[in-house]
Amino acid sequence: MTPRVRAVAALCLAGALSAGCTLAGGGGQQEEGPVTVTLATHDSWNAPEEVLAEFEQRSGIRIKILKEGDAGELTNKLVLAKADPIADVAYGVDSTFASRALAEGVFEPYTSPEADRGPQRYTIDRQHRLSAVDVGDVCVNIDRQWFAERDLPEPETYADLADPAYRGLLVVENPATSSPGLAFLLGTIARFGEDGWQEYWSRLRDNGMLAVSGWEEAYTQEFSGSSGEGSRPVVVSYASSPANEIGEDGLPRTKALLDTCYRQVEYAGVLSGSGQVESAGKVVDFLLSQEFQATVAAHMYVYPAREGVPLPAGWAEAAPLPEDPASLPSERVEAGRERWVEQWRALLNQ
Numbered sequence: 248m249t250p251r252v253r254a255v256a257a258l259c260l261a262g263a264l265s266a267g268c269t270l271a272g273g274g275g276q277q278e279e280g281p282v283t284v285t286l287a288t289h290d291s292w293n294a295p296e297e298v299l300a301e302f303e304q305r306s307g308i309r310i311k312i313l314k315e316g317d318a319g320e321l322t323n324k325l326v327l328a329k330a331d332p333i334a335d336v337a338y339g340v341d342s343t344f345a346s347r348a349l350a351e352g353v354f355e356p357y358t359s360p361e362a363d364r365g366p367q368r369y370t371i372d373r374q375h376r377l378s379a380v381d382v383g384d385v386c387v388n389i390d391r392q393w394f395a396e397r398d399l400p401e402p403e404t405y406a407d408l409a410d411p412a413y414r415g416l417l418v419v420e421n422p423a424t425s426s427p428g429l430a431f432l433l434g435t436i437a438r439f440g441e442d443g444w445q446e447y448w449s450r451l452r453d454n455g456m457l458a459v460s461g462w463e464e465a466y467t468q469e470f471s472g473s474s475g476e477g478s479r480p481v482v483v484s485y486a487s488s489p490a491n492e493i494g495e496d497g498l499p500r501t502k503a504l505l506d507t508c509y510r511q512v513e514y515a516g517v518l519s520g521s522g523q524v525e526s527a528g529k530v531v532d533f534l535l536s537q538e539f540q541a542t543v544a545a546h547m548y549v550y551p552a553r554e555g556v557p558l559p560a561g562w563a564e565a566a567p568l569p570e571d572p573a574s575l576p577s578e579r580v581e582a583g584r585e586r587w588v589e590q591w592r593a594l595l596n597q
Contacts, residue, residue, distance in 0.1 A: 346581030
């Protein structure tokens with residue numbers, strides 16, 4: 248063993264193995280394994296392993312996934328750990344919470360060369376600290392079969408949800424604990440304004456609305472649709488949810504009410520304090536690439552932010568992207584979010 252190889256071996260034994268240090272045979276050359284970049288994301292992360300493997304082989308970067316709850320939980324953890332970040336990159340902070348993360352300095356500026364392929368349409372930060380990865384508009388969904396069996400017209404608007412004809416049919420998520428719940432609240436504020444949204448929610452409350460902690464409980468336990476086991480045929484979910492509810496006849500068994508949609512965009516960014524800024528930026532590039540964007544609809548039931556990415560068969564009919572969803576400026580959400588949530592909780596005794 249040459250002095251150089253002995254020195255390399257000593258470094259490896261001292262701890263460099265964790266960085267992928269290996270010894271090459273014969274020539275005494277040092278080789279390095281993949282760089283590991285930690286990605287903090289939400290519980291809905293479901294990227295195909297083969298796509299991640301191809302990225303690792305091409306880039307020399309291995310992505311370690313940390314699932315940290317929904318968008319609200321993820322944002323809270325990133326803010327609390329900003330002095331000692333839990334990851335190098337985060338994906339899943341959405342437009343209802345992005346303003347908080349930006350105000351707290353969670354992300355650092357990074358302009359991806361892939362951003363001009365469409366994600367710039369959803370930019371909310373002039374410093375380019377966040378890049379849009381996908382769109383997952385929140386809308387009220389209905390169980391079409393439930394209404395057909397009872398010969399009751401399907402509700403279509405916010406006003407219908409408060410109509411006594413639909414008493415006791417709606418289940419929503421708590422905006423204090425749920426990202427879609429917060430998006431639905433923001434949608435009602437965008438529609439009815441500061442002076443009218445509480446009166447509208449009072450009508451929903453008096454009409455037998457049920458509020459639960461999160462989407463999983465609302466959709467799989469309380470909703471009567473094919474993926475649910477409950478008795479309520481109206482639920483706050485996503486515009487894309489009907490694409491997962493296609494019957495044997497090829498038709499969706501549920502429908503999103505496009506009048507009730509609120510635009511929700513999910514972002515990715517390099518975390519401030521990451522020790523691997525360059526590699527972290529390449530992971531952001533990957534999330535915006537054609538390769539990754541082509542997987543988000545089929546695997547995570549959201550719409551790709553990149554232009555020109557084909558959607559799975561049937562999405563155009565079952566789950567069209569809403570053309571005119573409600574939205575609020577991020578600075579207005581940041582200024583009003585906590586106050587609105589507290590007012591909602593007081594109104595609903597939550």
